[in-house]
Amino acid sequence: MTIVIAGAAETDEVGRLPGHSTVQLHLEAAGNALADAGMTIHDIDGIATVGTPGPIQIAHALGITPAWLDGTGVGGSSFLFHVRHAAAAIRAGLCSTVLITHGESGRSRVGAGRFGLGADSLLGQFELPYGVVGPPTSFTITALRYMKETGLTHEQLAEVAVAQRRWAHLNPRAMYQDLITVEDVLASRLVAYPFHLLECCLVTDGGGALIVTTEERARRAPVYLLGSGEAAESPIISQMEDFTTSKGFRLSGEAAFAEAKITHEDVDHLMIYDAFAHVPIYGLEDLGFVGRGEAGAFIAEGHTSPGGRLPLNTNGGGLSYTHTGMYGMFAIQESVRQLRGEAAAQVPDVEVSVVLGNGGMFASAATLVLANRLP
Amino acid sequence: MKPAPKPTPETQPFWDGTAAGELRIQRCEPCARHYFYPRPRCPRCGGDQVEWVRASGRATLYSYVINHRPAPGFEDDAPYAIAVVELEEGVRMMTNIVGVPNTPEHLELDMELRVVFERRGDVSVPLFEPVGGAA
Numbered sequence: 001m002t003i004v005i006a007g008a009a010e011t012d013e014v015g016r017l018p019g020h021s022t023v024q025l026h027l028e029a030a031g032n033a034l035a036d037a038g039m040t041i042h043d044i045d046g047i048a049t050v051g052t053p054g055p056i057q058i059a060h061a062l063g064i065t066p067a068w069l070d071g072t073g074v075g076g077s078s079f080l081f082h083v084r085h086a087a088a089a090i091r092a093g094l095c096s097t098v099l100i101t102h103g104e105s106g107r108s109r110v111g112a113g114r115f116g117l118g119a120d121s122l123l124g125q126f127e128l129p130y131g132v133v134g135p136p137t138s139f140t141i142t143a144l145r146y147m148k149e150t151g152l153t154h155e156q157l158a159e160v161a162v163a164q165r166r167w168a169h170l171n172p173r174a175m176y177q178d179l180i181t182v183e184d185v186l187a188s189r190l191v192a193y194p195f196h197l198l199e200c201c202l203v204t205d206g207g208g209a210l211i212v213t214t215e216e217r218a219r220r221a222p223v224y225l226l227g228s229g230e231a232a233e234s235p236i237i238s239q240m241e242d243f244t245t246s247k248g249f250r251l252s253g254e255a256a257f258a259e260a261k262i263t264h265e266d267v268d269h270l271m272i273y274d275a276f277a278h279v280p281i282y283g284l285e286d287l288g289f290v291g292r293g294e295a296g297a298f299i300a301e302g303h304t305s306p307g308g309r310l311p312l313n314t315n316g317g318g319l320s321y322t323h324t325g326m327y328g329m330f331a332i333q334e335s336v337r338q339l340r341g342e343a344a345a346q347v348p349d350v351e352v353s354v355v356l357g358n359g360g361m362f363a364s365a366a367t368l369v370l371a372n373r374l375p
Numbered sequence: 376m377k378p379a380p381k382p383t384p385e386t387q388p389f390w391d392g393t394a395a396g397e398l399r400i401q402r403c404e405p406c407a408r409h410y411f412y413p414r415p416r417c418p419r420c421g422g423d424q425v426e427w428v429r430a431s432g433r434a435t436l437y438s439y440v441i442n443h444r445p446a447p448g449f450e451d452d453a454p455y456a457i458a459v460v461e462l463e464e465g466v467r468m469m470t471n472i473v474g475v476p477n478t479p480e481h482l483e484l485d486m487e488l489r490v491v492f493e494r495r496g497d498v499s500v501p502l503f504e505p506v507g508g509a510a
Contacts, residue, residue, distance in 0.1 A: 118381065119378060119379060119380055119381035120380075120381035120382070120383050122412065124378070124380060124381065125380035125381070125382070125383070125386055125412075126380070126412055126468065126469060127469045128378050128380075128446075129377065129378050129379065129380050129495065129500045130457050130458075130469050130470055130471050130500075131377070131442060131445065131446040131448070131449040131452070131455060131457055131471065132446065132457055132469075133442065133444055133445070133446045136442075136444070137440055137442045137444075137446075137457055138440075138457070140440050141438055141439065141440050141457060141458075141459060141469075142438060143438075143440075144438045144439060144440070144484060145437060145438035145484065148484045148485075189443070190441070190443045190454070191442075191443060191444060192440040192441065192442045192443065192444075192457075193440055193441035193443070193454070193479060194440070194479075195440070236412070236469075237459075238459045238467055238468055238469040239411075239412065239467065243437065243438050243459070
């Protein structure tokens with residue numbers, strides 16, 4: 001059975017949307033994805049989305065009576081997990097066509113869930129007492145170790161933001177489009193040394209939705225799911241095995257490449273979840289595109305920039321395009337656009353695209369191998 | 376006020392230790408290996424032949440950030456380092472570094488540290504300071 005993405009769309013706008021509640025963002029994205037697929041709610045018998053408001057409310061709000069639900073909420077990678085789980089459910093005959101939605105009022109916080117964990121949680125006992133203020137102060141904590149062990153420089157870390165801004169410069173939907181230099185990045189204010197503001201992701205509002213089904217049921221040229229993988233490491237970043245490499249990135253990538261039966265040479269386009277500038281560096285190495293300690297120079301030399309041999313984060317990424325909080329949905333959307341030839345910064349002749357999603361702070365990971373043709 | 380952890384049954388021995396001025400962690404007897412954070416079974420072998428032992432309190436600086444946007448209670452400390460240290464026993468934990476300016480020049484990775492304790496309400500949290508004063 002051939003599993004495809006038969007519909008994909010984002011909300012009409014992404015960025016600052018104080019007039020949209022979280023639920024509205026889900027529903028708008030769902031409507032756009034259904035229209036994109038040439039389908040209606042009556043075609044959908046499976047639903048997947050994250051935590052709040054969750055699959056029950058989204059299905060009910062849309063008028064869908066699901067025969068299959070998935071509420072996997074493992075951070076920003078969750079939507080990649082949903083695609084993988086939907087494929088398995090369809091192959092198992094549990095349902096035939098799955099709608100996956102994301103909506104997050106990350107910036108405006110309209111109808112959004114509350115942040116915060118109890119003082120008796122794992123985080124509350126072993127990390128929050130030390131003055132952690134969310135991902136900028138903890139997701140980033142691995143970087144100095146990586147820099148010491150590999151020789152990555154502050155300038156090379158800044159180059160990640162510079163490279164992605166080159167893509168955002170070509171994308172009218174990106175929140176920030178003006179070209180920047182390494183000097184601009186290093187002159188932006190320190191958020192959590194060694195990270196400056198321009199090395200940290202945006203916080204925006206927006207949503208996206210996908211429709212996963214079989215090739216036979218697709219009503220437009222489909223995007224094929226050739227392979228996928230999922231993994232988890234530690235719930236708190238201090239317990240990550242090795243601060244210079246993500247086990248979840250490695251394991252999910254290996255599984256996805258093996259199932260898809262592809263090699264690195266087959267990959268035309270790559271999306272790596274970029275909550276902070278070091279994450280694409282880990283992703284390039286942990287997926288095996290470059291050797292250990294080589295990713296900083298690889299990006300600085302322009303290989304991931306427009307015209308480079310491995311176009312990476314071509315929407316501008318979480319650093320420049322949009323980042324609602326759970327960015328993975330937008331990484332998949334850009335991969336689909338590139339495979340359809342519809343991207344704002346279209347890369348020529350993309351046939352195989354890989355998406356690596358991160359959840360939490362290197363806590364969970366999932367990888368998808370997508371293509372616009374079967375091998 | 377800085378946040379204080381609230382112990383749970385499986386972590387209580389750790390916090391009893393810090394209150395007594397000791398850093399207590401778990402050790403799997405068959406594996407002859409320490410582990411952290413507190414949990415009932417060894418994450419390596421899955422066995423429950425685990426004991427609480429007193430760690431030496433010696434550690435090295437594994438990695439850190441210097442936070443410029445203070446958490447509630449940390450306003451007077453900013454910018455301050457949030458660090459991960461590696462204990463002599465091989466396990467790592469998050470902490471703060473005291474007794475030394477929290478600047479990149481004074482915080483060298485792998486520098487030697489030792490544990491001290493800071494009272495937070497009903498509990499004490501482990502912090503680390505350089506061995507032999509400022510680097």
